[in-house]
Amino acid sequence: MGRWMKPEVYPLLAAMTFVTSMCVFQLTRNMLQNPDVRISKTRRSMGVLDNKEEGEKYAEHGLRRFLRTRPPEIMPSINHFFSEDE
Numbered sequence: 001m002g003r004w005m006k007p008e009v010y011p012l013l014a015a016m017t018f019v020t021s022m023c024v025f026q027l028t029r030n031m032l033q034n035p036d037v038r039i040s041k042t043r044r045s046m047g048v049l050d051n052k053e054e055g056e057k058y059a060e061h062g063l064r065r066f067l068r069t070r071p072p073e074i075m076p077s078i079n080h081f082f083s084e085d086e
Helices: 007-033 043-044 051-057 064-066 076-083
Strands: none
Touching: none
16 A cells, blocks of 8 residues: 555545545435435325424434533633633
8 A cells, every 4th residue: 555655645535534424424314314305105205294293303313412411612621721810
């Protein structure tokens, strides 16, 4: 691999692999769990879906519920250090 790829390319390769995997994850999640996507013939034949509960379940996933309880700070210890009056 050393002949074909230089070591300087490894961080770029890691970043691109991460971004590509996130895109594949989001596309797969939308295809399989989004209530507006209809893959089966029976669901496609329905004109209007009454799926408010399914839409709420899709929109309020576990990560969003967890982050709602957390303070909106990236680095709380640094924020508190610089915001405290001495």
